[in-house]
Amino acid sequence: MIILKDGSAINNLKGLSPVESMILNAIEKSKIRYQYTNLKELAFELKVRERIIINSRLMNSSAAMFATFPDSSFNPYYWIKTINGYRLQAGRRPSAAIRDIFENSYLYSFECVTAIVLIYYKSILDSIRPEYFDRLYSPMLIWGHNFNDAMHMVTYEGIDNIPGDVYYFSNPDYEDPIWMGENAVFLEYNQYFGHGIGIVTHSKMIEALNTLRRMNATRSAFQLNQTTRLDFSELYKYS
Known part of the structure; x- marks a missing residue:
């Protein structure tokens, strides 16, 4: 359900892409x-949200690979590896560094939480002025x-199935801690x-995680009843 505080009519929203129309339809049909x-x-x-999906x-x-932190890599032209993560090199612009991850992906490897953060950064960059982003x-x-x-970024209880939201699939009987769960972007119906x-x-997400459990595991992977999204x-306010 959509409430417009200034009394505007939703049908005045023109020029939406097919993906934006899909997202709008999902928000309109929501009970929230x-x-x-x-x-x-x-x-x-x-x-x-469209940029998150794209x-x-x-x-x-x-060509970006999946890797734990010890085995991870970021382009050293932009990034310095520290004990807490990858810090942007002095004199480099955040906007250029984030674009590089998608333009020179073969130089990068990271795990699923970092992937979500990078997708969020790139989607925000695509939606506001680069100079605002850099500041x-x-x-x-x-x-x-x-x-x-x-x-x-905010996380709350409940699932609303709005494309562009992020959900967490928990894997309680994981063998390797890196596969204790998977953060996943909801792209569209059942994708x-x-x-x-x-x-x-x-079902394939659950199936994939179930192949990454320890021997004699008894508990299946499952989707947590929570949603992560941008505020x-x-x-x-930055647009």
């Missing part, structure tokens, strides 16, 4: 009340849950992207 100041704020969320597909088709996200440190507070697994259906209303 999604409130926006005006059509521009709603359009901004649709744009960022960038997830780009990462899936890229907001400098200095920049990336790995796992290390990211700039200005990203405005998820998880770095290291790829673009698969819900689009906060990000809209």
Whole structure:
């Protein structure tokens, strides 16, 4: 359900792409009340969500590999490896460094949480002015849950199946801790992207994680009842 505080009509939102229209339809059909100041704020969320989906597909088709931190790699022209993650080199622009991950993906390897952070950064960059992005996200440190507070990533209980949201598939009987679960972007109906697994259906995500359990495991992987997404209303202030 969509509430526009200024009383605007949703049908005044013109020129949407097929992906944006799909996202809008999902939000409209939701039982949750999604409130926006005006059509521009709603359009901004649709744009960022579309970019999350596009960038997830780009990462899936890229040469970026799945790796734990000890075996990970980032392009040293932009990044310095520290004990807490990859820190942006002095004098390098965050916007250029984030673009490089998608343009020179063969130089990068990371795990699934970092993949989500990188997709979020790239999607925000695609939606606001590069100079704003550089100011907001400098200095920049990336790995796992290390990211700039200005990203405005939030996690809450419940699943609403809005394309562009991120869900977590838990694997309680994992063998290797790196496969204790998978963060996955919900792309569209029954289609998820998880770095290291790829673009698969819900059942195939569970099936893939179940092949990564310890011997004599008894518990199946499952999707947690939680959603991670960007706080689009906060990000809209930067647009």
